[in-house]
Amino acid sequence: MSAMPPPADSAFTVAALLALGHDCRYADDLTGAESRFSQAIAVDPACAEAWGGLGAVLAETGRPREAVAALTRADTLDPGLPFRLAALAAAEAACGEPAAAAATCRRWLTLCPGSAPAHRILADQLLRLGDSAAAATALREVVLGDPGQADAAATLVGLLTDQNDPLAALELAQPTLRRVPDHAALHFQIGRAWQRLGETVKAVAAWRRCLTFAEDTSPEAAGAQAALSAGAHVTPPVSPDHAPDRLYVRALFDRYAERFDADLIGRLGYRAPHLMREAIQALPDIGAGGLDILDLGCGTGLAGVLFAAHARVLAGVDLAPRMIEQARRRGIYHHLEAGDLMTVLEREQNRWDLIIAADVFTYFGDLGPVLTAVARALRRGGRLAATVEQAQEDDGVVPTPSRRVRHGAGHLGRTAAAAGLVTVSLTPATLRTEKQEPVGGLVFVLERP
Numbered sequence: 001m002s003a004m005p006p007p008a009d010s011a012f013t014v015a016a017l018l019a020l021g022h023d024c025r026y027a028d029d030l031t032g033a034e035s036r037f038s039q040a041i042a043v044d045p046a047c048a049e050a051w052g053g054l055g056a057v058l059a060e061t062g063r064p065r066e067a068v069a070a071l072t073r074a075d076t077l078d079p080g081l082p083f084r085l086a087a088l089a090a091a092e093a094a095c096g097e098p099a100a101a102a103a104t105c106r107r108w109l110t111l112c113p114g115s116a117p118a119h120r121i122l123a124d125q126l127l128r129l130g131d132s133a134a135a136a137t138a139l140r141e142v143v144l145g146d147p148g149q150a151d152a153a154a155t156l157v158g159l160l161t162d163q164n165d166p167l168a169a170l171e172l173a174q175p176t177l178r179r180v181p182d183h184a185a186l187h188f189q190i191g192r193a194w195q196r197l198g199e200t201v202k203a204v205a206a207w208r209r210c211l212t213f214a215e216d217t218s219p220e221a222a223g224a225q226a227a228l229s230a231g232a233h234v235t236p237p238v239s240p241d242h243a244p245d246r247l248y249v250r251a252l253f254d255r256y257a258e259r260f261d262a263d264l265i266g267r268l269g270y271r272a273p274h275l276m277r278e279a280i281q282a283l284p285d286i287g288a289g290g291l292d293i294l295d296l297g298c299g300t301g302l303a304g305v306l307f308a309a310h311a312r313v314l315a316g317v318d319l320a321p322r323m324i325e326q327a328r329r330r331g332i333y334h335h336l337e338a339g340d341l342m343t344v345l346e347r348e349q350n351r352w353d354l355i356i357a358a359d360v361f362t363y364f365g366d367l368g369p370v371l372t373a374v375a376r377a378l379r380r381g382g383r384l385a386a387t388v389e390q391a392q393e394d395d396g397v398v399p400t401p402s403r404r405v406r407h408g409a410g411h412l413g414r415t416a417a418a419a420g421l422v423t424v425s426l427t428p429a430t431l432r433t434e435k436q437e438p439v440g441g442l443v444f445v446l447e448r449p
């Protein structure tokens with residue numbers, strides 16, 4: 001049996017009840033509002049506005065499940081109203097239905113693509129669903145749209161740090177910090193990002209700032225206190241063989257990328273690539289070109305540019321994407337890749353005629369693994385041209401205060417031989433200056449026989 005249409009004069013009744021319902025709601029008389037919207041529904045069960053009003057009142061009086069039912073009814077009767085989808089998403093979230101709430105937010109976003117509240121609710125639901133990558137994307141929309149959203153920024157900084165991108169986290173936090181300098185949770189997360197980068201002094205400063213602004217019993221106060229007292233901040237980010245953490249190296253060079261060339265050549269008299277080219281050109285059988293060359297830790301391409309004339313193929317790999325961007329601008333590489341050089345070396349055996357590594361092994365501890373990987377990646381007769389900063393101790397692998405690593409000639413010779421590489425040349429030289437002092441190193445060529 002089909003529903004009876006409402007009597008003709010019922011439209012006036014419904015309109016009056018709706019007006020009364022809204023008046024009651026705005027006057028904070030939620031009981032009155034609920035009863036008026038319910039009466040309107042009794043007269044016209046197909047009135048979307050009455051269902052929507054009732055849903056809003058149910059949500060406001062702490063009955064989210066009933067609110068979801070009413071708002072869903074309203075949305076079915078009159079779909080696609082952003083404010084109703086906002087109320088529905090909030091009610092679904094309050095019911096603990098993150099998948100439904102996320103789906104509603106996505107519908108809301110198709111109508112209002114830039115909506116910060118939609119992205120904010122969506123991010124919370126995605127976090128509950130365990131999809132932190134998508135949550136970070138949604139939070140980024142919120143924070144980029146309004147850097148004053150410090151809660152969202154703090155969550156995002158934490159997520160990016162957990163996703164191994166603390167540098168992006170710190171960059172993103174800056175505009176929010178300028179607008180909201182006293183947000184405790186943001187300082188706590190900034191501390192974590194600095195800690196992840198191995199910048200312990202900055203981490204400690206951020207946690208102390210967090211404690212200045214935090215409520216004593218807040219989770220961020222507890223977190224900062226724990227981090228400071230656990231001494232986690234004094235653990236240097238180095239592996240057992242003294243190599244600095246890859247993430248630290250990547251962030252260091254990402255930050256440095258735009259100034260790198262001017263600094264190294266202009267200020268520090270950097271000569272490693274030239275010295276390596278001299279060592280290679282001194283070999284009797286090195287032709288004019290035609291070599292497949294891999295540039296390890298290619299940076300901005302200062303070495304690549306000197307070896308390009310010898311190359312049939314010139315490929316480069318570097319941990320720091322912004323260094324890779326600078327290298328790409330030179331237009332000399334056939335292939336460039338942001339990532340760990342070990343991955344590239346291990347990907348293909350017997351591939352390269354010449355591998356170059358200018359001032360890169362200073363970010364490695366024991367050279368054994370990397371030289372073994374180099375030996376496998378070289379063709380027979382292929383060479384490695386590289387530099388290390390020289391340690392005084394012959395067999396030493398010695399970390400420096402600036403988080404680099406020096407290697408002794410003995411360590412180099414021993415690990416090269418163990419990898420099956422023959423030393424073609426090994427020359428002490430000044431590679432650059434540091435604080436006006438020459439930095440002594442070794443320029444060497446190894447060959448896979």
Ligand SMILES: C[S@@+](CC[C@H](N)C(=O)[O-])C[C@H]1O[C@@H](n2cnc3c(N)ncnc32)[C@H](O)[C@@H]1O
Pocket residue numbers: 246249250253272273296297298299300301302303317318319320323339340341342357358359360363
């Ligand atoms: C001092 S720069 C030298 C750059 C370039 N070879 C040159 O001579 O101008 C060291 C470079 O090595 C890169 N690097 C360090 N460890 C790396 C690794 N494990 N994989 C790839 N690149 C790395 C750094 O990101 C940085 O760009």
